[in-house]
Amino acid sequence: xxxxxxxxxxxxxxxxxxxxxxxxxxxxxxxxxxxxxxxxxxxxxxxxxxxxxxxxxxxxxxxxxxxxxxxxxxxxxxxxxxxxxxxxxxxxxxxxxxxxxxxxxxxxxxxxxxxxxxxxxxxxxxxxxxxxxxxxxxxxxxxxxx
Numbered sequence: 485x486x487x488x489x490x491x492x493x494x495x496x497x498x499x500x501x502x503x504x505x506x507x508x509x510x511x512x513x514x515x516x517x518x519x520x521x522x523x524x525x526x527x528x529x530x531x532x533x534x535x536x537x538x539x540x541x542x543x544x545x546x547x548x549x550x551x552x553x554x555x556x557x558x559x560x561x562x563x564x565x566x567x568x569x570x571x572x573x574x575x576x577x578x579x580x581x582x583x584x585x586x587x588x589x590x591x592x593x594x595x596x597x598x599x600x601x602x603x604x605x606x607x608x609x610x611x612x613x614x615x616x617x618x619x620x621x622x623x624x625x626x627x628x629x630x
Contacts, residue, residue, distance in 0.1 A: 534612070
């Protein structure tokens, strides 16, 4: 075993030792109350949702996205976007327009499977600028390594 797999092994051991079900594990991170993000430093994007991230590579957007991630996403997707295994590692999402659109739709509407909320919807709390700043931050952390 190497140090990269140690967190996964520890979580798996804890889950098995506690006898948690998949539903309990998915809920183990607790409820997430979406937090608003101050985006006044970013160019306003208007009411119509864009399909591609206009802020990719923008240092101000990346800084705002980092803060937004820590407030709203890190609990499930890991500190600095390094997943601990509860939710997908967003750093491994492809960097392309199709994934941009998938990302903003997922963040806006959340993720529900079989009636279970795996990710709350953030539309109404996060504006378009905040969601694209999140994506800019995640793209800045992109990796294809394990």
